[in-house]
Amino acid sequence: MTAASALRRFPTIKPAGRGVVLSSLHPAYRSGRTMFPSRVFDPDEVERILKDGHQSRKIGKTVQKGRLKDAPIFTLTLEERATCERSCSAWGICYGNGMQAAERIVAGAALEAALWDELAALQAAHPRGFLVRLHVLGDFYSLTYVALWMRALAAFPALHVFGFTARTDAIGEAVRELADANWDRFAIRVSGREDPRRASVIRDAGAIGVVCPAQTGATDCCATCALCWQSDISITFRRH
Ligand code: SF4
Structure with missing residues (x-):
């Protein structure tokens, strides 16, 4: 385990090559929900839906280098499996299986309204740039939600996303189109795609x-x- 730092409150847990693997008989697997339904909140139950990156084990508070140096980082966490495509190769081994403490926000119109308001406030507070990590857990859940991000990129010039x-469905196609047209500001990689660019994979060995x-x-x-x-080079993750 790597120690916590000034940039993040919690230490990194190094991958051990195994995670919490759900049986296909587990209710969360079958119903497509988180294992921790008591950690799912409506937007009006939480102070903010976009959390400071400092609260995340792996993200950090402020960009330290590159063209977004000094930009603050925020994260959005949705409910794993409930917002995901059933074909996801990580359905049973999702990182969320080991993240009991994470606050998951309920997807839908209330989330989208709150998100817009918070992005507007961040634009005003950080006009030189801010960065949002989508999604610590969960995925793009509708075409309407993807369209919101498209409108947000136009409305909030300081907004950057990774x-x-x-x-892999029509929603994924819309995300890929948005990313391809705006990679410098909307760097969303395709998980599980065997491609050297703009993808990410989970590998126990090799990369x-x-x-x-x-x-x-x-x-x-x-x-x-x-x-x-x-960069748009693909990223390999070791299994947690
Ligand atoms: S490769 Fe991506 S996910 Fe890994 S530390 Fe760098 S920015 Fe974070």
Whole structure:
């Protein structure tokens, strides 16, 4: 385990090659929900839906290098499986199985209204740039939600986004189109795609592109790495 730092409150847990694997008979697997339904909140039950990156084990508070240096980082966490495509290869081994403490926000119109208000406030507070990590858990859940991000990129010029999608359906296609047209501001990689660019994979051994430097100990956290939004090289993650 790597120690906590000034950039993040919690230490990194190094991958051990195994995670919490759900049986296909588990209710969460079958119903497509989190294992921790008491950790799912409506937007009006939480102070903010976009959390400070400092609260995340792996993200960090403020970008330390590159073109977004000094930009604050925020994260959005949705409910794993409930917002995901059933075909996701990580359905049973989702990181969320080991993240009991995470606050998951209920997807839908209330989330989208709150998100817009918070993005507007961040634009006003950080006009030189801010970065949002989508999604710590969960995925793009509708075409309406993807369209919101498209409108947000136009409305909030300081907004930058990085993250991953495992969607292969029409929603995933819309995300890929948005990313391809706006990679410098909307760096969303396709999880599980065997491609050297703009993808991410989970591998116990070997790699496509670069192994996430936070997992190898080469960097402290995303804030000190910046690879995901500075580059379009694919990222390999080791299984937790
Ligand atoms: S490659 Fe870098 S920016 Fe991307 S997830 Fe790993 S530490 Fe974060």
